[in-house]
Amino acid sequence: MSSTTSATLPAGSGAAAASSTDASATKKSTTLDAAGIANTFKTLQSSDKGLTSADAKQRLTKYGPNAIQAHEESRWKKLLGYFWSPIAWMIEAAAIISLLRQDWPDFIVVTALLLYNAAVGFWQDNKAASALAALKKGLALKAHVLRDGKWVEADAADLVPGDIVTVSGGEILPADLILFDGKYLSVDQAALTGESLPVSKKIGDSGYSGSIARQGSMTGVVTATGNNTFFGRTANLVASAGAKSHAEQAVTRIGDFLILLAILLAIILIGTQVGRDITGPGGWHWSEAGEIAQFVLVLLVASVPVALPAVMSVTMALGALALSRQKAIVSRLSAIEELAGVDVLCSDKTGTLTLNQLALQQPILFSGSTADELIVGAALATQSQSTDAIDQAVFKGLKDRKVLDQYKQVDFIPFDPVNKKTVGIVTGPDGKQIQFAKGAPQVIAALAGLQEGATEGDAKTYFGDVDDLARHGTRALGVARSDDEGKTWKLLGLLTLLDPPRPDAKTTIAQAKELGLSVKMVTGDDIAIGSEISQQLGLGTHLLVASDVFGKNVDPDHIPIDAARAVEQADGFGRVFPENKFEIVKALQERGHIVAMTGDGVNDAPALKQADCGVAVSGATDAARSAAALILTAPGLSTIVNAINESRAIFERITSYVYYRIAMTICIMFVVVLAYIVFDFQPLTAIMIVVLALLDDIPIMTIAYDNVEPSKKPVKWNMHRIVVFSSVMGLFALIQSFGLVVIAQYWIQDAGLQSWLHLDFPHLQTMLFLQLAAGGHLLLFVVRTRHSLFRPPYPSKPLFLAIVGTQIVAILICLFGVGLVPPLPWQFIGLVWIYVLVWMVVLDWIKLAYFKIADSREANSITKPIVAS
Incomplete structure (x- = not known):
């Protein structure tokens, strides 16, 4: 098909513009x-009398509702899943050991940590599911069905095989269905089969659920409902594959790194303790094994990012x-998280970049x-109840629609895929009969006796205008008038239409370009x-014909390098079929891009999933929604x-937490091991470590x-950085925390x-506990931004108040002991806070120096997608 033809043959019954697409679509229909209908x-x-209510109820029980039924994992199974993972196993082991040793404070705190993590994850999982359920509920359809010999309106979900339904223009x-009665039905099934033009249906043809009359x-x-329809089978094929996202992979890798590091340090800690016990005067006693095991397990629990999944879930849910x-x-x-890294956005034109409303x-x-006269003539060649986009544009072009009341319709010849025109036969105000025709420019030209290819006269001008409109992407509709019952026709002109x-x-x-996106x-x-x-929108005009890029029988898993490069460099693609969308996505991904693709139809679902x-x-089918990660309702x-x-x-919020969590994990693990190896001193008790984990992580939820x-x-995850x-x-x-231990050791030994102010080892434990609680949150203030912490953006009010509240709790715990730590005089509390505030400024300088060096190195390296910082 030439560009001229395809550009000037408008779709829809009003345009009489069927192409070879219509023909192929008709062949696809059964x-x-x-005899075949009778056998059905x-x-x-x-x-043809329909079903009784009793029959319909019985069949509904047998076949189920007429809706896409997706298999969902039971809530109990989901909940139990949060107790079955390496991190959960560590917490559970610590809880069991505490229970066997009847160490009730440790048991209560560790169990609370386990339940909290599971509850948050379970709640967020259900929150996302509920949002989708609410969306689907709002998309319920109605149907006109013959029940008990009467036509009634019922929920489409209640339809069963054998029901008799009627479908009219504008309905889904x-x-x-198998159509068995009626004269004419034009169906837009592009969302399911990819045809760009409506398909003319006749008696004996099949109709697909989800297509639009x-x-x-x-x-x-009705021959099939629910998952057994063409729509339903396709929707199930494109159900989410459940592959791990980049965020989930990052959490797993961070967890693995910290667990391995913690295990290594735990082995060193155990080896040191056992060695000292064996060589010591009292020798080794197995009674000490339980205490060592419990301390090591709780150390591991505090060292891995237990709250990381919950923090990510809360942040993403908000x-x-x-x-x-x-x-x-x-x-x-x-x-x-995936959307944050998208660098190429492939967008549909119709309805997304344009209004999907043809305008004259x-x-x-x-x-x-x-x-x-031209617009009135086109309107008189149109059915008044038509919902076709072109017909609606014609009616909107009328200055006053009441002018049509002066004419009385005698007959109407609807769109025919062969004749490619509509004809309205009316009597005018003077009582004379007039005929108006509108349709494809070539067809209307033939009525008026104009020959394509003529080198002079109206024919040359007319076809020249048609070609010029085609080059500018404007649809054209020819209009003609006959005053002698169709024997001769007068060409009134060309209506030009554009979806603005x-x-x-x-x-x-x-704005998208400013965000570093390439929009195609x-x-x-x-x-x-x-x-x-594309030119009007500033996208560029380097558009390619999709089928020309990929050729025939291309393997989507092995896109030729030349095709992938062409896709990468193009501003967009025309004559795109659904399978081409999938190939475009694959080609861009092979070139290293993170791709977002828009779509609305069943046949778009594979590309949306890929x-x-x-x-x-907005307006996408359920199958497209089920495959998509983001669903637009506007x-x-x-x-x-x-x-x-x-x-x-x-x-940015998640990476801030990740920086903080890894840094604090390293600090806590190493200060415990170093203090024990160097000074033979246990700087933190087991209950201190668990309480510290709770004080650190619970308020951090407000980072969302x-x-x-x-x-x-x-942005994307760069694990190295x-x-x-x-x-x-x-x-x-670690230098900050271990420095406090060294200073305190000197203090203890100095008589002056x-x-x-008296200081002993139990008080030192409390001081270190307070330093880690306060210093950890001040460290978060440092790493949450690349700039100085004294520059905006400043911490949000919820985050700031949560941390202030937590620090007040930590100070009160240290001041009064509350059975968890030895009470600490207020003078030491003040000294610890002066110490951590000074270190906060030092850490901010170190951060700025790091980013200056890192950015300098990155600028000198090969340009890569910018990563989170």
């Missing part, structure tokens, strides 16, 4: 003769809530006609149409850009509300200092 009724044990087919009305018998207010539903929490442009007039860009699209694309248009329309819109972040746009691209900004803010400065470029920076900060935090 057309039954009278016999197989379904039904008739509620189930798979554009014009006409027919009656059919982000998902914020996105839902912006008309975007997150189908899985990990999608937020400046008409081209012939035969001395006026614009009003959304008012906010150009600004939104500019993906459209089923011809290159000319796509290029025109994309790093599939986006189901039209346009701005919601995606807002979601990217929100996801990057969430990513923290003020951050989102990155201006895509995360581990290096966290280790550097952890090393200096002891006479001023």
Whole structure:
């Protein structure tokens, strides 16, 4: 098909513009003769009289509701899953040992930590599921069904095989059907089969659940419902594969790193203790084994990021809530983290970048006609009840629709895929009969006797205008009039139509580019149409025909390197079929990009699933929603850009916590082991370590509300940089903590200092406990931003108040002991706070120096996607 033809043949019944797509679509349909229809009724044990309510109820029990039934894991199984993991096993082992030793304080605290972590994860899991359930509930459809011999309106979910339903223009087919009565039905099944134009259905044809009736009305018998429909089978095929997200992989790797480090240090600690016991005067006693085992296990519990999954879940869930207010539903929490790293956004044109509302442009007039005469003529060649986009654009072009009341319709010839036109036969105000025709420019030209290829006269001008419109991507609709019962026709002119860009699209694309995204248009329309819109939106005009890029029989798992490079460099793609979307995503991913792809149809689902972040746009089918990570409930691209900004803010909050958690883990583990090896002193008791973990991590949940400065470029997990920076900060935090132990050891041995304020080893334990509690949260203030902690963005009010509240609790615990630690005089509490505040400034300088060196090295290396910092 030439670009001219495809650009000027508008879709829909109003345009009479069927192409070869219509023909192929008709071949795909299963057309039954009278005997075949009768056999269908016999197989379904039904008739054209429909079912009784009793029969329908019985069949509903047998076949289930007419809805997509996704297998969901039981809530109990989900809950138990939070108690079955390496981290959970460590906590459980510590709890069991505490129980066997009847160490009730340790047992209560460790068990509370285990239950807390499971409860938070379970709650967040259900929160995401509930959001989707609420969305699906709001999408319930109705159907006109013949029950007990009467036509009634019922929920589509209650339909069963054998039901008789009627479908009219503007309605969604509620189930798979065989049509057996009616004259005409134009069905848009692009969302399911990929045809760009509506398909004309006749008696004996099949209709698919989820497709949209554009014009006409027919009656059919339901042949399949729910998961057994074409729609349902496809939706199940594209169900989420359950692969781990980058965030989940990062948590696993961080956990593995810290667990291995903790195990290594625990072995050193055990070896040192056993060696000292064996060589000591009292010798080794097995009674000490339980105490050692408990201390080591609790040390491991405090050393691994127990709260990391919960912190990530809370942070992402609050982000998902914020996105839902912006008309975007997150189908899985990990999608937020994936969206933060997207650097290529492939966007549908129709309805996303454009309004999906054809509007009349400046008409081209012939035969001395006026614009009003041209539009009125086109309106009289249109059915008044039509919902076709082109027909609606014609009606909107009328200055006053009441002008049509002067004409009385005598007959109407609807769209025919062969004749490619509609004809309205009316009587005018003077009582004379007039005929108006509208349709494909070539067809209307033939009516008026104009020959394509003519080198002079109206024919040359007319076809020249048609070609010029095609080059600019504007749809054209020819209109003609006959005053002698169709014997001769007068060409009135060309109506020009364009689906205009959304008012906010150009600004939104500019914002996306500022965020480091490459936006590529993906459209089923011809290159000319796509290029025109792309140019208006500032996307560029280097659009490629998708089928030309990939060729025939391409293996999506092995995209040729030349094709992948072409996809990477293109501004967009035209004449895109659903399978091309999948290939585009694969090609970009092979080039190392993180890709977001928009879509709305069943056939888009594989591409949405393959994309790093599939986006189901407003009005998408359930199958597309089930495959997508982000579901938009409002039209346009701005919601995606807002979601990217929100996801990057969430990513910054999570990485801040990761830096803090790794650094503090390293600090706690090493200070315990070093103090024990160097001074033969146990700096923290088991209960101190667990309470410290709770004091550190519970208030940190409020980091989900923290003020951050989102990155201006895509971000992703860089484990090397995360581990290096966290280790550097952890090393200096260790120097801070171990320095306090050294100073305190000197204090204990100095008679002068002891006479001023007495300090012994139990008090030293309390001092170290307070230093780690206070210093840990001050360390969070340091690592939460790349800039100086004295520059904005400052900590959010919830985070700041939570940490202040926690520190007040820690001070009171140290001041009064409360059975957990030896009481500490207020003078020592003041000295500890002066010490950690000085170190906070020192750590801030170290952080700034690190980033200056790291950024300098990165600038001198090969350019790579910017990573979280």
